[in-house]
Amino acid sequence: MKWLAQFRKKSPWILHYNAGSCNGCDIEILAALSPRFDLERFGIVNTGNPKQTDIFLVTGPVTFHSRERLVELYSQIPEPKVVVAVGACTSTGGVFRGMYNVEDGIDRYIPVDVYVPGCAASPQLIIDGIVQALSILEKKNKAIEKPFRLFGGIKRIGKKISRLTMAKRIGEEK
Amino acid sequence: MKKIETTLERVVKTIEEFYDRYEWHFLTLNGIDLDDGKIELQWIFAKYGAKDETVVFYCITDYETEVPSIVKLIPSAIMGEREVVDMFGLTIEGIEGKLYLSDDSLKTPLKTMGLGGCEV
Amino acid sequence: MFRSLANAWSNMFKPPHTVKYPFVGDVQVPSDYRGLILYDVEHCIFCDRCEKACPPKAIVFYQHDDGHKEYRYNPWLCIYCGECVRACPKADEALTHSSEKPNPASKAENVNDEWFVWQTVARESRERYAEKKKAEKAEKRAARKGEPAGPKGD
């Protein structure tokens, strides 16, 4: 359905997850939803529900505590999906790089499509990032995208595709 | 800032005598690793509405001795105590750690760091 | 509630606050917005102070074997604190804190892993170069003293 693909970029719904950032980027995402920047004019709705999400906005270097949740949420987002890493620490670990309880950037766990710089990323930058994400979203196909780590596999039971175990617990990683 | 030395045996009693919930509030329990396998524990209090009145009870102990808990006296101390258990691997009576750290993250990250690193 | 009702009613006839960024113009940025760090190789004296000052290590100098250094900067790691500019002895010439906005990177730019590969490469290059320099120095010293070069065999 080529014709339908053009509507993806007109109605991207976002899910925001804080994987251990300092709040700076999160309040800027909130500010981007406010009247001044008004993300809704792009058709963006903050659904808060991974199952209806197109753009996954993540902030924060992944802390050990939030790894499982990040992957779980990612695996619950239906394709096509785009991951936007907002802020320096999300993209590369930023100032937290090398600290003992963080992984350096979320692309250790899930594929990231857009890296938004800034500490904290200002609403303008977030909008830039989302605009870039939209063009990526339009080109994607519907093949299942997998997390890099904590990936438990996709089973076929009969004709059904089971994503129930797509995200794994830390202990079960092997 | 007033520093008062105390010992582990006396600390609960001292704090009990000292603490009046309408006057003082408990800031936190703090641990400072001293490089020779000892740890300095600090119970920090501040007075409501008074200028610069901070009282620190401290004692120096080793990592093995069990530390008495003051949660019964001051319920909000539980966070500080859990954190100390988590970060230094101390034992505090009746307190479970697991405040911040995951199973596979660095154990007792603030312990013996003066020696250039810590136990993993 | 009634004030809010009236407010909402009157808001309908007022222009919206929204700035039509990125289509029309830009959201007003004060002139001294802390944006990208700009580097001018012409003025740089390669003192490495910015590299040392940077908290997240977003500036790295690669040491070429022929002696000159190459500046590399990762805007996706930078926290825009400006400490490098303050550390720079020739601030505003070699290193400036511009008000330019950085751009989002795409997957292809590989800003995370590649940068840290690069960081290690740069560190190794400098260690190598330092060793080489040391060796050269020793060689020179040896040459001055008329002794054979190389480490002492005995």
Place this chain on the structure above:
Amino acid sequence: MKKVINIPLGSQHISLLEPVRFQFKTHNEKIVEVGADVGFVHRGIERACVTQFEWKKLPYVVARVCGLCAITHSLSFTLAVEKMLEFESTRRIDYLRMLMVELDRIHSHMLCLSHTAENAGFEAMFMEVMAAREPVMDLQEAISGNRVQFDYIAIGGVHRDISPETAKEVVATLDALKPKIERLLEEFSKNWSLSLKYRGVGMLTYEEACIYNTLGPLARAAGLRTDVRLESSDLPYEEVGFEVVLEKGGDIHARNMVRLYEILNSIEMCKNIVQNLPEGEHLLKIKGKPKGEAIVRLEAPRGELMYLVRGSGKNFLDRVRIKTPTFSGIPAMVEIFKGSEYADAPAILASFDPCMSCTAK
């Protein structure tokens, strides 16, 4: 045999800005038991402060403990180091630092109010407060160069001086903000639906506030007179017209009122600061390396922030202890949830204005 409903709130939830996990056990929607997991944002900054970064870089690192009260973090660390270095700051430095802290308080309180309104299901109010907050963000950008992470405080002063034009702009913007806050005051106290949602909900009595050692707006809303601006002499707050705001109610409404009145007070203070700015240097040279121990307490938007720094004259410090406001509020928070409705939980949570990235460091 009635079973409990297990409702997870977090770590990802639309009403949460930051990851924290509450697990409510409820009867119908009445909460009977709460489990809290606050460790999601633990990055290990305390350790990094003594092993990874030299003391001169630390103001930037501790600022990243929390984006909302970044300025108070870097300021209290700086003050602690300056104490150890026996550095005497000038009044201009103090004033500029206070200006930024108060502006930060205004924007943080407004964010909290908007978030509380949003979580009470009042989207229009959220938008209104956020729209009114934007000029304050612009001011901060004009003064420090960034909207959120200011990196404004330097050891020995502040990085940027304030220009006269910016000073004028500060006064003009804050003057324009004041009527908006007064309108919010009226709306928050008179709107019937907000009253249903706020009054008598999430109660914290004076007695409980004392037992749980709560701090900041939470305690002041319960009638507990505590404010570090009053209790510390590190910054000359009494010169700029500081007043303690007290409320008696102890519910969400009282907390909102405390925040709104504090915003008004901060507006006054900022204007006083800008209008009576003393002349002088904004950045002084410092010498030596920190040695000894210092405790600094500062009033962050959420309550008392304490830094304990110990150094031994080396490049790396021995210990940096960060005690954040929310950290000591969590036991009270868990207690207050019990007995209230799950439908109110997001609003109650927002009214605490918790800062998990502060708590977990």
Place this chain on the structure above:
Amino acid sequence: MTTWFWIVMAPVLGGLVYGGERVLRARMQRRQGPPLLQPFYDMFKLMDKRTLVIHSAHALLGVVHFLVLWITVGAIFFGWNLLYIVFLHLFALIVLVIAGYSVRSVFSQIGANRELLALVAYEPVLLLVTVGFYLYAGSFYIGDILHHSGYLSQMPLLFLALLVILPIKVKKSPFDVVEGHQEIVGGVEVEYSGFFFEFLYMARFLEYIFIYSFVFLFGGADYWLGALLVIGTFILVNLVDNATARVRAADMVKISYLLALLLAGINIVWMLT
């Protein structure tokens, strides 16, 4: 034939209303807001998403919900018995509630439960409004109801009662507990995605048509008055949405019973005497 045309177009019409509402709401908050056709963009996008399903029954019940609502709206356009229409609508909602309950998701179940509570809150009022029409027009058939006029002067309190419950139906503050986005992430719709969520999304359009057609009936034979009422109500509901917070589910039932039911009851008693 035109009736059939309008029935087919009902979701489109509802979508336009929804889109218009989003624009209007944005304007009331001094935002630019999404384009008017935004709901349709969303619809087309949802068609093209990979769809995740909890289990087949759950997903299919969502479709049935939409179809039954469509039949309900169709029955309205055909001018059938109003009482039957209200019950058919009840049926549609029950299908949705069963769907919400059929998954082991806390939010979905709480949402379904709130949906039931909302049903308890507004259904009696809606039925009383229907009875009011019957008492005045002597028939339950919409066709007959539309032949009379002057409902507004005879049943003003019933109209007010309808206004009170209207926000429940269109999921607007202060009675948007069913959706409760900040509490239960959309409630019943939380487990739907892609293709199947689309049906729930479009069902919302039909709900608009359903409830606003009740408002329209108050105009009676005077269609212009009906249209005016609909527009006025539409704006009023959005204004109230912008001036109130969400109340608790229990409060919603209380308000609905103590206020709306009382108003409706007084009006009916008044009509009887």
Place this chain on the structure above:
Amino acid sequence: MPGAMLLILLPIVATLLLRWFRSEKMQYILLATTVVLLSATALKLYFGSAVLTFHFPHWLELFIVIADLLLLLYFLWQGRRFDRRIITLLAVIQLLLYGWAESVLPEEGGAEVVVDALSTFMFLIINIVGGIIVVYAVRYMSYEEISEEKKRLFIAYLLLFLSVMNAVVVSNSLLLFFFLFEMTTLASYLLIGFRGDETAQKNALKALWMNQIGGVVILLGTLCAIYGYDTTRFDALTGSVGGTLLLCVSLVSMAALVKGASIPFDGWLLGAMVAPTPVSAILHSATMVKIAPWLILKLSPALGGTGVGLLLSTFGGFVFVAASYLALSRTVFKEILGYSTIALLGLMMALAAIGTPETSILTMVLIFFHALSKAMLFMTAGVVEKLHHLKDIEDMKGLIETAPKSARFILFGFVSLTLPPFGLFIVKLFAIEEVSHMLPDHPGLFLLLLSILIGSTLLVLLYFKVTAAILSRPSDIVGLGHEAMPSGFLLPLAILAVLVVFTTIRLAAVQQVADLTLFFVPIAMLVLAPLAYRWMDRFDRVKCYHCGEKESFDAALYYYEPTPKIRVAIYTFFTLLFVSVALTGALS
């Protein structure tokens, strides 16, 4: 007349024969034959539609008087035995009143037994539904850990019960009715106390004294009728005018309220839950409580349009709302069903008390469908209890997966109780239509209308709360489990389900309202939806959303518990209302 006699006597014969039918197979053969015979007779009578009358010979009257006295003495003894003063007191009062009534009994020619359309209709329910329950009871009792002797005794009780009920619905004399009323009281007393443990005994005694109040008011009504009109016949009484007619009628209908377990007398019916499930099934669906609407229908010619009728209607409406509300706080499946029975009985009485032909028909349809659906639900509850050991709805979570057959029967039961196009729904619909039609002339019915509106939504809330528990499942990666259901359970349930569908179709055909076809479309969609399951295979299965957590969180159900204050208020209100029925009767 022989038909009716057969209906009354055949169960007794079967009871006697049961002695020699020791093996299960033999019992089935006996019971099946009996039930088929009973049903066939009932059907024949129903379609025969001729009014038959029968006058008792003298010896039979004498027999009844003696039996009645013995019965009352038995109650008296029970009261002394368990030291319940209230039972003793009520028994004494009844003895005195009965003696008084007998002493002033007028000589009259009217028939004691009248088999009219209403009776034949009731036969239909009692014999078909009741018969199915008796057959079901055989299998059910085989799971009980009691002696074979007692099991047969239990079935004998049930059969006797049917016989008594068959007699009740043809009785035309107040005193005969009183006797049979007391017989049903006895039956319920024995059946509830069947298990013999402490709670059973307690609840049985509770049922006894509550039902005895009914006996007292009937006797009072009889006396009133004798003194006022010189008659004890229903038809003569309802045909007369003026005087103390309303007092008399209201007193008798109060007995209906007691038998119908209307609040404040809901305690006894709920207490009946301790008995084996077939007892609940038979009490709730086919027999016992159905006396209530039957009695009101019988009296409706006198009640229609009067103040007492209005009050009874309102009472019924309020019971409909209050019982639905009280049910919302219950967790035991059978109790929930019990309260919903009370609620629906309220509705039946409310409709019957209006007294127009339309509402009478509606009441009868309601009685019929309620009997079928409730029997099915209670029987399934018994199946679930015996096969899966589940009583509490909290534990029934995901029943559709573990016990798909039982779950489907429960679901079907609920659907038939709430959704279009099934009978109960249609009745509610027409009731609203009918009441609003009558509203301009009888503004007093407004409260009833309101009660129907609120009560039916509350009932929907109740049923779908329970449906929730049964339906919820994590995913359909694994198919439904297999449930082995013995045919002794399956067949009765299946027959009932078929009956529901069949009668629904028939009802819809009779109604001939074109718009009703509307309702068939959605139900068809629901039924046809499983056909699309294969097509659904193309979609990915995924976990539920739990804020990113991996554990699954189970939601429990909601309970709308009234506070003790509200509970007391409700009971006080209804007690006052109950008393005021008599007062209204006396005053008007």
